[in-house]
Amino acid sequence: MAVVPTRFDKETIKEIDELVKAGLYKNRSEAIKKLVAEGLKRKRIKLLDNDLSALLEEMIKKSRSGEQPFRILTKKTAADLVSEGRHRDETLH
Numbered sequence: 001m002a003v004v005p006t007r008f009d010k011e012t013i014k015e016i017d018e019l020v021k022a023g024l025y026k027n028r029s030e031a032i033k034k035l036v037a038e039g040l041k042r043k044r045i046k047l048l049d050n051d052l053s054a055l056l057e058e059m060i061k062k063s064r065s066g067e068q069p070f071r072i073l074t075k076k077t078a079a080d081l082v083s084e085g086r087h088r089d090e091t092l093h
Contacts, residue, residue, distance in 0.1 A: 016031050
């Protein structure tokens with residue numbers, strides 16, 4: 001684990017201390033670690049969502065223009081893929 005010296009304004013420290021006092025975190029360090037991790041996770045999700053949105057827009061655009069929007073590359077046959085889907089559906093019922 002690495003140590004990252006960081007400075008916070010008084011208001012932010014006050015908010016962190018309130019979270020600790022409320023029992024959500026054991027101490028400031030735990031609060032900061034978890035809050036940073038949650039923030040990073042949200043950013044990753046947002047980036048992924050943006051990437052997926054862009055991909056979907058591109059696929060729709062290609063489809064409307066008559067181009068093939070995407071190809072599925074697999075070593076399995078169509079029959080193998082269909083039978084796998086049936087097998088999964090049977091286990092859900």
